[in-house]
Amino acid sequence: MSLFWLLASSVAVLSGPAHDLTARFSDDATESMTGVFLQVNTLACDGSDPTATSFAATRLLMRSFVMSNGGVTSGLFVLSAEVLYGDSDMIEVFDVDGRKMALPSEFAFDQLPAGIMVSARSTGRVILRLTHESAFTTIGAPENTDEVLIRVGPFPGLAGHALTQYPFFEFPCAINQNRTVAVALDPMRHGERLGLAYDVYIVGHKSPDGWTADPVLTDLTGCFETAIVNGTTIQQNTTLAWGANLVGDAGVGLGVPYDAVLDFDQNGRLDPGDLIDHLSQDEAGFYVLKDTTRKGPLVSNSFEFDNSALFYTEGFDGGSTRSMRSRGLVVYPDPLPEGELPLVTFSHGNTGIQNSYLGYRYLQELLASHGFITASFDMFPAHVSLGIRWRGWLTNKNTERLILQTQLLDHNGNPYPPMGGGIIDDKVDGDRIVTSGHSRGGEGVIVQYNQVAFPDIPGIRPPNGTLDGYDADSFLGINAIAEVNFLTADEGSTPRDRNFLLYYGGSDADVCGCVSGATPTFHYGRADGNKMMSYLYGAGHGYYNQLWSCVCEGPLQLTRNQVERCSKGYLLPFCMMVTYGNVPAKDFFTRSPNVFRPIGCETIPPEQVMVNLYRDAIAAGNFVIDDYETNFGTGRNSSGQDVTFTVLDLVERLFEDTNPAGGWGSGEIDGGFWWETRGCIFNWNGVVFEYVQTIAPEERDLSDDRYLSFITCQQADHADTTGLAGDRDITVSLVDGDGVKSSINTLSYGGIDEPYLRSGGWGSAFKTYRLRIADFEADGSGIDLKNVVSMKVEVGSDFGSVRGRLGFDDFEIIRK
C-alpha cells in the first residue's frame, strides 16, 4: 500500500466516509454503535402495490433513512443488510414511494441522495450498510462504508403512569378519568434520540388510515408539552401530558380512545420517525374511562311479566313433571336504540325471600343505560330438590321467550302471550347473550349453557325439551356470583370455553368455599375460555342481591353499597368486553385493583381487599411455563424443563383442601386452598431464596411477547404468614443465556395480600400478576429477551419480604 493510500485511509477512518447513511432522528456519530430502535411493524404491507394506501399507513411505523453520496462523482453505492441476531428477513426496505427493494441494492452515484424506509418484521439486530464501490476504492474497507445498527425490540408504549420503583413506568391500556396521563420514553431503548427535542401530544385516536388521511396533531389537553431526551433513566424522561379534566365519557360505550404522539420534528404532524402509542387497526394508544359504576346516557324503563304454567317441563333432575311459571323483570333502554341489542339475564339462587328476581335491578339499570336489554327471572318455579338443572332450564326457557316472544307455542299449541306490550319484540339479539346467576342460580347458568351446547350430557335436559332462537355460540359470557358446585364437569357444570366472570366474597357465610358443593373457585379452574374473578375480602353472600341480607361472617365486612358498586363496576366492563369486544375493559381484570379499579370502588379502603384474577383462554396459545397439571414433582415443570429451588418446604399438589377449619396445618399443608387445580406452595424466612423455572429452548425468544403472568397468594395460618403481618412482595427475574438478569418487584403492582381472617375457614385468594416483558428491558437492563433461559421467583430480605409462605400457579408467557 502506498504512503498516499495509507494516509488517505487513516484520515478516512478517523473522519468516516464522505458518503452517509443516516436514520432520521438519530445521532450520526453513534448510530453505528448504539444503533437506532425500531418496533416491529404490526401493520401489514408487502410493498407489492406502491399505490396502495396501506403503505402510507404502515410507513408511520417505519424509520426513514437518507443515503447521500458525500460529493462522490463516480462509482456505485451498495445498500446491504447483515443480520447479527434474528431472522434473515427481519427488516424490509422500501423506497419513499413504497416499492420494496431487494438487498443488496445498487445505486449509481448520481442517484443519491435518496430516501429509504426501513420496516421491521421481527425482533433482533441488523446492520444496514451503505458501501461505495469504484475503481479507486477498496471493497469492504471501513472508509468506504457507513453503517447503522438497527435494534428491533419490544415497544411498551408511551402513555401511562409513573411507578415508584423499577420499571418506573406502567403503560396501561385504560386510565380512569380522575387520574393524570404521563408519557415516558426510555432513553436507553431510544438512545439514538438523546439530546433531541420533541413535542408531546395527546390526540383523539385515529386508525392508521385515518392518520394517513389527516396527519395533523391536535392536542386535546390544552397545549402540547415540549421535552428533550436526556439522561439514562425513564424517570428522567417522564412528562406529564394531561394533568386534569380527562374526558372519559364515551356515551353508551366504554372508554374514549386517544393516541399519544411524540413529535420529533416538531412540525405538528405525525411522520415516520415520530413515536406513537400502539398504532394498530384495532386499538387506540390508550383509553380514558368514566366511572363504570355509574349509569350511561340512556334512560331505562321496565316491565314485569308473569305467566303461570307456561313452561310445561317433563320430570328430570330429581323433580317430577310440572309447568313452570314464567315471571321476571325486564329493564331496557327507552327509547330503544336501533337494531337488536345484546341480552343480559339474571337468575337468583335458593331463598325464602319472595320476588328475589327484583334484587338485581341495580345491575339491570346500569346495563340498560348502556344499551343492553336485561331480564331477571323468578327462580321459584325451579325450586325442585337442589334444582341446578331446573334452574338452568327455566333460564333457558325464559331466554327463548325473550328472543322469540309470541312466535313460540305452549304445550297446548297456543302462542305465548305477549310480553311488555311487545315493546322488545324483535329487539333482543339472540347471538349476543350474557347470562348471570347467583348462588344455585350461578351454577344454574353454567349448566344453562351446557344444556344448549351439550344437550347429550345424560340428564342435563328434560325429556323432549326444546329450545329455539339461539345456540351455544350465542353465549358470549357467563357471570357466576358466589355459585355452588353441586354437579361435576362431566355433568355439565363447567363454563368450558365461554368468557367467564366469577364474583365471590371472603365473608360468604352460605357458599363458604369450605364445604363440598360450595366452592365457587372450582368453576374458575374448570373454565377454558377467558376467565376472570373479582374477589372481595369483606363481601358476604347476600348483598349482590338487593333484597337479600348480608349472609356474612368475619371482619371488615363491606356494606351493601360497597358490594353493589364493585358488582356494577366490573360487570359493565365484562359485558362490554364480551359483547362488543371493548378493548380497555380487559384492564379491569388483568391489572391489580391496587393500581386500577372502577372509580366508584376507589373509596373502598385498602384493608377491605379487592383481588382480581384473569387468565386468557387456552385457545389464545400462550406458552405455559408451568401449570402443574403434568410432570408432577418439584423438579420438573409442565413444559418439561428443570425446576430448581432453595425455598423451603416446597410442595406441588392439588389445591383442594378438605378441612374447613383454618388454613395451613402440619397435617394439612394445603389448608385454605379451596381450588380444584394443582399448584405449588413454599415458604422462606431469611435473606436469599429462589425458585427457578427453566424456559424450554424453543420458547426462549420472548422479545415479541407481551407479559409474564402468574397467580399467587399467601397461605393462612403458616408461621411464616402469621409471623409477619401484612402483605408480601417478591422479585421476579428473567435470566438470559449470558447470565444477565433483570428483575421486577411485585410491589410495583400491589402487594400479595394478607389472608382474610374469618371464622369458619380461610380462603387463599389468588391474584394475578402480569409483568410486561418489555419492562424487563427498561433503563438498559441489558437482558437479551430473545434468549431468556429461566424465570426466577426470588424471595427473602434481599428481594422483598423477609419471610412468607405463598402458593403459585399458572406461570405463563402471554403472547399478545
Add this chain to the structure above:
Amino acid sequence: MERNRTASTIGTTLLSLLLVSPLALGQGTQGGSEAKVGPVPRAPLDLLYAREYEVERAMTFCAGGEALEVKKGYILVIKADLDLLQPLNSPDFLLLGETAALHKVNSGYKDGHLVIVTPALDLEKALVFFGERMVPERMTKDFCDQQLAAARKRGIKPFTRSKVEAARKLAGAKLKVKDMNELWFETRSLILEYAPAERDMAMSLRKGDGK
C-alpha cells in the same frame, strides 16, 4: 454468573396512589340475621302422615353411595326444625332414611312441614334423620355409614309404633300409580294442606299428560 443490571428498588408500595381514607365509607356488620343452626344429626320433630305407595316405573334414590331403584316406599309428612329447612344455597342438610337420601317434594321453610318420598323402610325400625349438608349424588358409602353411626350415637330413635300407626291410619290405603310424576302429583294436596305457603309450587305439579 448472573449480573443484575437493574436498579430494582424494593420496599415501596403503590397503594397510596389510589386508595383514599378508610373513613370515607361506613363499615361494619350488616345483616347476618340468619337463624343459628343447631347440631346434626337431628331427628324430625314429628311424623304426621305416612302412606305407602307403589309405582310401576322405578324411581332412583341415592343410598349408601349407590343408586337404588325403588318401586315401593312411603309418602311421609314430617315436621322439622326450621333451622334445618332454611333455604340457603350451600347443600341442604341431607334427610336420610338409614343410608338413603329421601326425596323432599317441598322446601318446608315457612311452615316447617316437609312432604317426602322414601324407599321402602320399616318405619318402626329405620332411623329417619337430618344429617350433614351434602349433595346426595356425592354421598359415599363411608359418609352414609358415618352419618348413621352419628345418628345412633346421638340417640336418635325410630318413630314410635303409635306414631307410625297414627300416621298410616290418617293416610289410608296404599297408593298405586304409574310413575314418579303421578306420585308427586298426588302430593299436591298434602303440600296445600301442610305447607300452604308453597301453594305455587304445589299447583305447578303435573301428572305428565302435558295438558
